[in-house]
Amino acid sequence: MRTADNMEKLIKKLRYKTSVETHDRVLGNVFQALDEFEAHKPSATAPNIGRTIMKSSITKLAIAAAVIIIVVLISIHQFAGSIDLAAPTFAQTIEAMKKMPWMHITMEFDVPQPNKIGSFWKCFDPPIEASQDVDGKTKYCDYNKEIMYVYNPEVNAITIGQTINKENLGWAKSPFDMISAIIDPMRYDSKISREEAKIDGVDVEIMHMHIISGGGDVTLIRDIKRNLLISMETEDTLPQMNKRITAKAIFDYPQQGPRNIYDLGVPKNAKIIDQRPRGDLKNLIANVQHQFNKGYGDHIAAVLESGVGKNGTLKPYFIRMMRKYGQLQRADTYFAAINSGTEPKSAVNLYEKAKNKWPDITWPNLTLEQVKKVESNEAIEQQQIFNGKDTTIRYYKAGEEKITSNRHPGKVGFYGEGRTMNWTSWVDLSVLSRGSRYREPKLKLLSPDPKREGLVGLEIYEPGIKNPIGNKGEKIIGATTDRYWFDPSRDYLLLEHEQEMEKGRFPSETKSRTVTLEVKQTSTGQWYPSHIRQERRFNNEHYLGQTTDKRIILDTEPVFEKNIFDPNYIFNAK
Amino acid sequence: MLEDRLLLWRFKCGSRDAFRVIYEKYAADSLTLAANLLGDSSTAEDVVQDVFISFAKSMDKFHLRGSLKGYLATCVANRARDYLRKKKRRPTVSVNEAEQMTSDAKSPVQLVIRTEELQKLKHAIAQLPYEQREAVVLHLHSDLRFRQIAKLQRVCVKTALSRYRYGLDKLRSMLNGEAKR
Incomplete structure (x- = not known):
């Protein structure tokens, strides 16, 4: 029979096995008792130091x-x-x-x-x-x-x-x-x-x-x-x-x-x-990154952004202002849409203000000085101001129809088109070094294209990210292919960009094409895109696509108003 | 240990899912302990349910000092003793419970043999004086130390250890066909 040495082992093997029904029943009874207990107990101080600050759509x-x-x-x-x-x-x-x-x-x-x-x-x-x-x-x-x-x-x-x-x-x-x-x-x-x-x-x-x-x-x-x-x-x-x-x-x-x-x-x-990358590919990457890192120095840029209707008409969406002075920086996005049905009812509309001041102006034919004269914090959709120490971020809070404000230590969120001119004119290829094992990018030079004479093409393929749990055939982020065409004769400006993203969880399948239709030079001789058109198509039953038009005005010899990088600065104060 | 503290913290902050994870993690051990102490699976489920209800209700003031497993085992043992004291019953084993016992047998023949062995063991445990049964099961199933068992039984560590050893000896005797008192 059983030896002394095995007795403890045998006792450990005595396990009670419960059915799923029993498990669910007991747990259900526990939660029900807890519900009843909580319904009748006096309201207690929440264990948390609750502090709701603002809602973020992201x-x-x-x-x-x-x-x-x-x-x-x-x-x-x-x-x-x-x-x-x-x-x-x-x-x-x-x-x-x-x-x-x-x-x-x-x-x-x-x-x-x-x-x-x-x-x-x-x-x-x-x-x-x-x-x-x-x-x-x-x-x-x-x-x-x-x-x-x-x-x-x-x-x-x-x-x-x-x-x-x-x-x-x-x-x-x-x-x-x-x-x-x-x-x-x-x-x-x-x-x-x-x-x-x-x-x-x-x-x-x-x-x-x-x-x-x-x-x-x-x-x-x-x-x-x-x-x-x-x-x-x-x-x-x-x-x-x-x-x-x-x-x-x-x-x-x-x-x-x-x-x-x-x-x-x-x-x-x-x-x-x-x-x-060797030879031409290595040189291209180095040159583009050099231009991106260099940027435009001190500058003020205005971007007049429109939605393009089916018949080609331009409907105002936003007016964006980007300012940089040394390390000080601010980016302001103002509402400009009128009667689109989407603009907040109570927000001030910067284009409407401009129209009231200059009835003869038409969209998108505003000058930089005109935009500066009508700028108002009351019209902001989004705003970031870095004063050298911390960044103040303001959002128009939809639903509550008010502007909320928060402060962060350091410089925050100056990233992407509409916030920095660097992203409007070039590409930050350093993103390639931030890939994980799932997103190791593959780069190659594109063959010369007679339709894009003088331009150098770069393709970056990033494979999709598979779902590491659950359904492993599913992709969380679809594979992305970006094709960029740069103009070496104009500071390696990005003149054309195509992107294809296959279906994943974030986001749905999309195709986009961004073309720079016109370029200009600053007073210091630097090239910048002055007119950009972007088309995006989604494989999404809710939203098929959009076409956006952007007109850009850049001043690289700016004169800044005193204290304009102070978050408490008031535009056009009298 | 860290995971338990995180789960407790989340439950305190209102996460029912955290409590569900705690339950799923420790319910089986708790049921095994209760069933071995009481000799009755139905009563064991009631005891475990009571323990988790009390545990959930006390969460606002609960502060974990040792291991959560040990704490729940102690609660189950206390609740089982209270139940038996009130009912003044000797724990019994139903025949069908043998089918509920898990087994690591690899073949049908082994399963039959193992099931029979476990059933005999179950009967033998139920024959032990309660204090000895409690010491054996708490130490071997719930990993409680003798110091913790002594505190639970309100005796000194030496006594708890003695009860454990006497319990094992008695089980060996019973299973080897030697009746001892």
């Missing part, structure tokens, strides 16, 4: 993106920005983390079952990043040398590519910036609470954000004594997937990280494929 995407980003460290353009930290405590934590020689992050999903996704290493000085997935795909980037190694275990090969020195980037210099950029939009629409606790003998601070508008939670745990982040976890239900997803990142700080890709376990007999 919050839901931010949550979904946060889930993805923590796991795959993808640059989501919408949230890129310079370091922008949610709170002084968090800011200090990030700085403390940067002083550690190395940082190591382990990432995992929790649905449908615990599923480790991979690991990530970062060294700040010298700037090195490495990542490894559970399937063995490994990446090692040395930014000082601007070189990137990617190992694919399926073919046992290391591909060497070029990366951009991140110190030259104007934004998102590290995963911390991305984490900060994720956290910051969310905190404006969340209830934030903090609690101190002891976990495994360590004094920690737990910061919890519950997102109000879209649901979802973010929890950060900080080692108080060392002021270092221990873990970050996000939880949300993604409606498209109809699943509750928890993504977790655990941080630790080793003295030494991987010195090269082989230290991560990549076999020494892996084949080497060197795909660094």
